Amino acid sequence: MATRAEWSERVERWKQSGLSAKAFAGLEGLKVQSLYWWTSRLRTSSGAALQSTPPRFLPVRVVKSPQAHPARVGVAPSPAIAAGIELALPNGCIVRVQEDFDATTLARLLRVAGGTGAC
Known part of the structure; x- marks a missing residue:
């Protein structure tokens, strides 16, 4: 069973990730209800909201692509949309x-x- 410190770290990673609770819980192998419960528990016990980095906007540049159709989730890749996404x-x-x-x-x-500073 995870400790309070481990849950505190998990909740902070979730907040930093920008993912929905459902997506983060799925990636971590957690129950989404547990994530919500610990978020509430940690906030209540500390008397304040969890510390997290405020959201910030990053520039987005749209580049024309030779794709015939925009990429769609769940569609098998074809030569026309094999490029995918670049971050x-x-x-x-x-x-x-x-x-x-x-x-x-x-x-x-x-x-x-x-975590390694490689990226």
């Missing part, structure tokens, strides 16, 4: 993701790369 992170790293990527693997990769 340019604030630290200069670029992450290219094909349409049929595995969300769990991508989340783990970004978490590990972010």
Whole structure:
């Protein structure tokens, strides 16, 4: 069973991730109800809201692509939409993701790369 400190860290990672509670819980193998319960419990016991980085906006640049159709989730990749998504992170790293990527693997990769300073 996870300790209060472990849950505090999980809740903070969720807040930092920008993911919905359902998405984060799924990636971490948690029950979404547990995530909500601990968020409430930690907020109540500390007497204040959890500390988290305020949201900020990043520039977005739309680039024309030779794609015939925009990428759609759940559609098998075709040559016309095989390009997928490209993320340019604030630290200069670029992450290219094909349409049929595995969300769990991508989340783990970004978490590990972010924790090591590699990205």
